[in-house]
Structure formats: C-alpha cells, structure tokens
C-alpha cells in the first residue's frame with residue numbers, strides 16, 4: 001500500500017477561504033486528514049481589549065462577514081448583561097428579524113456552494129439569485145447588504161417602519177415560493193448519490209466531538225439555543241429541526257427545513273412586533289464576567305466577556321461554531337472517504353474559516 | 359495592439375485570494391459572478407489558477423502567515439498583470455488596523471493598481487474596479503500610462519463673518535462636494 | 546434534474562434577473578449607507594466627536610487649520626460619525642466612493658472668504 005500525502009490549499013478553487021487540509025491517502029481513500037489553519041488570523045480578540053466597547057460592535061461584526069447579526073447580538077448581549085441593562089422589546093424583535101434574515105441568506109448561500117462543489121452549477125446560480133432578494137431586504141432595513149451595523153449596546157440603531165415590515169413580508173413570500181421551485185433538487189438522484197452516506201457522523205460521535213448547530217441536529221441531537229428564549233425567541237413558536245440521517249444529506253435537509261422555519265419566525269415577528277423605544281441608554285460601568293450564547297446559522301456562538309469597571313474590556317473570548325465543528329469534520333474525513341468527496345464533506349458542515357481564526 | 363493584447367482586455371481572467379478578510383468581500387465577489395451582476399457578460403471568468411489569470415483580487419489585510427502566499431501567487435501570474443485591493447481591509451487594513459497580526463493593506467506586499475473602497479464594496483463597485491484596472495492595463499500595454507496624482511483632494515467651504523444672502527446663491531452652481539468630485543476624474 | 550429543467554425553461558420566458566450594471570445604474574435604497582461626506586462643512590465646530598467615535602479612526606480633525614480629513618479607503622461606512630456629530634455636518638450618501646488608482650485623503654476645509662463672492666469652484 002502506497003501512502004501519499006495530498007495538500008489542499010491554502011489557495012484552492014474549491015474553498016473560497018484559505019485553509020489547508022493535509023490528506024493522507026491510500027488508493028484514493030483518505031485515511032487521515034489534518035487541517036492547517038492560521039491564514040486568516042487577525043488578532044481580533046486582542047483588538048477587543050484595545051478599542052472602545054462601542055467600536056467593538058463593528059469589530060465583532062467583521063469577525064465573519066456571513067453572519068454579522070449573531071456576532072454583534074452575542075457581543076452586545078454580553079456587554080448589556082455586564083452593564084445590567086436590557087434592550088427594549090421592540091429592539092429585541094428587530095434583532096431577531098435580523099438574525100433570521102441572516103440565517104436565511106447564510107443557508108441559501110451554503111446550498112449554492114454545495115451545488116458548486118458537487119458540480120451542479122445551475123443550482124448555484126439559481127440559489128444565489130434568490131439570495132439576492134434577501135440581501136435587498138436586508139439593505140432596505142439596515143442600509144447595507146453585508147454588514148448591517150444594526151445592533152447597539154442597549155438596543156438597535158435603526159427602527160423599522162411599517163412599510164419596511166410589509167415589504168419584508170412580501171420578500172418572505174417571494175423567498176418561500178422560490179424555495180419551493182427548487183425543492184425538487186432534494187429528491188434528485190445525483191444529489192442523493194453525492195451526499196447520502198457521505199461524511200457519516202453518528203449521534204455518539206457528534207456528542208463525543210462536540211458538534212454544534214445543523215451538524216449536530218443532522219445527527220439526531222436536538223440542540224438549538226434559540227429554545228432558551230433569548231431576545232424574542234421566547235415569544236415565538238418553533239421546534240428545533242432534527243433529522244437522523246447522520247450524513248451530508250441530513251445536513252442539507254436540516255438547513256432546508258431551517259430556511260422554512262426562519263421564514264415562519266420572521267412572519268411571527270412581524271405579527272407580534274411591539275411598539276416603543278428601540279434603545280436603552282446607559283453609562284453603567286462594565287464590571288464582572290458575562291457569558292452570552294447565540295444560535296448562529298452554523299451553530300452555537302459563544303462569547304465570554306470580562307470587564308474591570310474601566311472604560312475598556314479586559315478580555316473577550318469568542319468561540320465560533322466552526323471551531324467546534326472542526327473535530328467532527330476530521331472524524332468524518334478520517335473514515336475512509338474518497339478524495340473527490342472531501343470538498344462535499346468539508347462543505348457539509350458549512351465551514352467559516354475567518355470566524356474560526358478571528 | 360495585437361490580437362493577444364486585445365483579447366486580454368476583452369476577457370480578463372480573475373484570481374481571487376482571500377488574505378485575511380472577514381468573508382464579506384469574498385461573498386460580494388462571488389455575488390458578482392451570480393445572475394444579478396453576472397460579470398461573465400464581459401468575459402470575466404474567475405479562475406483558481408494563478409498562471410491562467412490576468413487580474414488578482416485581494417481581499418483583506420495581509421498577515422504574517424499569508425504574506426508569503428500572496429507574494430507567491432503574484433509572482434506566478436504572467437505579466438502584464440494588475441492587482442485590485444478590495445475593501446477597506448485590502449486597501450489599508452480598515453477596521454483591523456490595530457490588530458497585532460495585520461501588517462496593513464495588500465500594498466505592503468505587492469504593488470496595487472486599483473483600490474476599491476467600501477466595507478464590503480457593493481458588487482457594482484467591484485465591477486467598476488475591474489473596469490478601471492483594465493483601463494490601466496490598456497494604457498500600460500500602449501505605453502500611455504500616466505502616474506496618478508497622490509495629494510489630498512481638498513474641498514473648501516466658504517464661511518464668512520456675514521453669511522451671504524440666500525438669493526444671491528439661488529442660481530449659482532451647487533458647491534462642490536466630495537462625491538461630485540470623485541478621485542478617479544483627476545487621476 | 547427534471548425539477549431544475551422546469552426552472553431553466555421558465556427562466557427563458559421570465560424577466561431577466563441580471564442588473565445590467567454599468568449600463569443601467571440602480572438608484573441606491575433609501576437610507577443606504579454608502580460613502581461618508583462632510584456635506585455641511587460650514588457648520589462644523591471642530592469638536593472632534595466624529596473622529597473619536599469612528600471605529601477604524603478614519604477621520605482626523607485639525608482644529609487649528611479648520612480642516613477635517615477622511616481616509617476613504619479606511620472608512621467602513623458605519624455611519625457612526627453622522628450620528629455622533631452634534632451639528633449634523635456629516636451625511637451618509639447612498640452611493641459608494643469610486644474605486645481609485647491612488648490613495649488620496651478627502652479633505653474638507655473651512656476657508657474664510659468674503660461673503661459677496663460665490664464659493665470658488667475647485
């Protein structure tokens with residue numbers, strides 16, 4: 001048996017982001033996979049300590065350009081609990097809407113990238129076409145397509161008018177109907193062949209390796225932080241999406257159903273939207289420690305924030321969902337998959353390297 | 359201009375390298391390829407191979423680990439080539455300017471021809487940036503390239519002890535603003 | 546792929562999705578945060594609040610020479626400066642700064658001029 005070593009990356013057409021995978025291969029079968037990271041490390045956690053806490057919101061937003069809403073929500077909620085204040089209800093609903101819009105755009109983006117990795121180019125184009133409508137909705141609300149800058153310490157920066165809410169409802173109708181258009185892809189023979197039974201992660205392994213988010217939920221673990229009822233999620237009705245496929249197809253299915261769930265959650269938010277203030281101003285000192293957890297599109301996002309009563313924070317630690325999902329991915333890869341399936345498996349956990357390395 | 363030079367301008371191939379961006383710029387570049395903006399209309403193709411590419415798009419600030427990768431990719435590209443720095447990070451380091459692992463914009467490592475401001479720039483701005491880069495490429499091929507000005511753009515606003523009567527200005531041309539006088543016009 | 550075929554044929558008869566960008570420019574949405582501009586410079590009191598609140602520190606306020614400078618390539622278009630300014634000097638425009646060949650700062654200066662002459666076209 002000849003064992004050969006293949007290095008994927010850091011600049012590789014399959015991955016939009018620089019990550020290196022060193023694969024030990026025997027006859028096209030992967031026996032060992034080692035991820036090599038560090039190409040996008042910036043040192044954001046240190047910069048959190050140097051900046052003003054208000055400026056840090058924009059820094060937290062730019063940890064990841066795909067999920068700015070969960071990052072800022074987690075940071076802002078942590079600082080709020082240090083200060084002992086709470087956002088007004090309307091602000092919480094707006095935050096929830098932004099988080100769910102973020103989830104929709106992120107999951108559609110992922111579905112497109114999966115199509116691209118499989119070689120299903122027209123699917124990629126079609127999904128990204130629909131995603132553009134979501135981005136337009138986001139831009140109408142927040143003023144920017146990608147970085148929303150909506151959250152502020154103690155609330156949100158922009159209010160939503162009634163027209164915007166109505167426009168959002170229309171967008172949701174559009175997105176729902178267009179998703180129905182491409183739903184058949186889930187039943188497609190080629191997609192099934194490329195994803196079913198590929199990248200298996202059993203429930204036990206998922207628990208042992210600490211998988212989070214859709215990766216865990218596709219392995220039958222019912223774990224969704226939104227059920228803890230932060231922000232407006234306490235008032236909304238939903239059940240975490242759990243399937244038992246334990247493979248890439250299962251992760252596809254979870255994300256697909258979560259898309260519909262998010263559309264439903266946004267509709268509920270629009271109906272229940274309370275009126276009132278959107279910002280609680282406060283100058284309380286930031287003292288003590290806070291942990292804030294938010295369900296990002298890729299899973300549980302964890303912020304630990306420590307303040308010492310001064311104007312700046314003493315320590316901010318960020319643990320992102322992709323970081324938690326790296327070990328499960330290595331487990332999936334090391335089970336003897338084909339080299340051609342590596343990109344599908346890595347994509348199936350929806351890697352976001354820039355937030356992993358910060 | 360020979361046929362090779364002409365076709366290079368008509369169908370430039372792009373190499374995208376993510377230095378240490380936050381993904382915001384990268385998904386906007388990908389959005390350029392998708393039906394809404396569809397830069398394939400102009401023959402622009404995104405290639406993963408540096409030896410096939412004419413235009414290098416750099417997103418994100420350079421850090422200590424990927425500076426060698428970026429230099430390496432740049433060196434592999436055949437001349438003539440242009441480099442476009444996308445976004446605030448690619449140009450100056452942007453919001454990450456005080457992170458310990460960020461050296462600054464891409465111009466610290468490779469010569470940058472066009473800067474695209476924004477965080478992230480809209481796909482429209484990225485298309486504009488590529489068009490500008492091609493313009494530069496054309497001038498470079500013809501040998502008619504003039505170095506751009508580098509000084510600050512100053513817009514002066516008059517303030518007087520007594521403000522002028524409003525009627526006097528009613529028909530005057532509007533005061534110049536930064537936006538009506540964009541950088542490129544002078545360059 | 547029969548499902549996809551339906552869409553492909555449908556797309557033949559639908560309105561095109563592509564924005565023909567350089568030929569047809571889309572107007573920016575209302576309240577979009579594009580480029581930042583010292584629009585009403587005559588009101589500026591050089592209080593330095595904008596520079597202090599700017600997250601990437603893209604603004605420098607020079608009180609002695611009555612000049613505010615913006616590094617447009619560092620600005621992240623967050624709009625904090627526009628919110629912080631007590632005199633509403635700063636405006637966020639819908640459209641973006643254009644790409645440029647060289648790094649140039651944008652300087653907005655107050656100059657004391659005789660009130661009778663219209664502002665000089667620079």
Ligand code: SF4
Pocket residue numbers: 062065378379380381382383417418444445446447448452453476477478479621
């Ligand atoms: S310019 Fe902004 S969006 Fe682009 S990589 Fe930098 S922080 Fe991210």
Ligand code: SF4
Pocket residue numbers: 588589590591592593594595596606613629630631632633634635
């Ligand atoms: S905050 Fe406004 S008034 Fe103060 S220096 Fe800046 S632009 Fe001038």
Ligand code: SF4
Pocket residue numbers: 581598599600601602603604615619620621622623624625626627
């Ligand atoms: S928009 Fe934001 S980044 Fe730009 S100058 Fe204003 S505060 Fe600074």
